[in-house]
Amino acid sequence: MIEVKSISKSFKTVSALSELTFSARDGEITGLLGPNGAGKTTCLRIIYGLLRADSGQALIESVDANRYPLQARSNLGIFPDKFGLYERLTVREQVRYFGELHGLQAEQLEHSVDNVIERLDIASLADRKSAGFSQGQRMKVALAQALVHNPKHLILDEPSRGLDVMSTRILRDILREQRAAGTCILFSSHVMQEVAALCDRVVVMAAGKVAAEGTPDELCQLTGEAALEDAFVKIIGSDEGIAA
């Protein structure tokens, strides 16, 4: 379980997060939906220990991500907002490197690398360097990096941006498989259809705060709207920065 408790974060005069509180449960996909600038990336960066909150806590399985970042991250797979690949390494080398960073060694490491390469169907890419890969290929390598240590929690920042329909489907299938295995999945998006298609629960963010949260049905009930799209617009107060 991931718990965000009353987190505030400012960049000089800009308040990015203000007393943000929500949680993401195991075996569920939680979507963080908000327009550009709502604070989604800032929130995810605090959870994976790249940024320090000014106040409040991000807990991963009760471990404080600011105080014990290594312990918190050992239980976390991270799919960052840019598919940050080391273009001079082969896919296998990259995935192995991430496995090592998470403490895997020797036979267990090789076994985990082989497994994730097979699962993501990237054996044909495994011995190629990633320079020049398509967006779909990069997405799969980034997912392999995130999943190699079989984390109980998975965080994805705008995972389907730039992906075509087929790659988006592959991504969704993998996320559903992870959910079925009990993984706690938290992803950010400003695309309503993506959130509606995948999420068990939605946390709607605006201006660094939670504007509403619940299942898609609950959000419709809360706003008295039949369509989720209309519910989102009502919650956020406009459709600016949200894509259908």
Ligand SMILES: Nc1ncnc2c1ncn2[C@@H]1O[C@H](COP(=O)(O)OP(=O)(O)OP(=O)(O)O)[C@@H](O)[C@H]1O
């Ligand atoms: N390093 C930084 N320095 C200064 N301001 C920042 C920094 N990072 C984020 N901000 C500001 O904090 C606010 C929240 O930004 P953030 O990137 O978290 O939003 P977001 O919801 O992820 O937006 P997007 O959908 O556009 O990626 C914005 O006003 C942004 O300009």
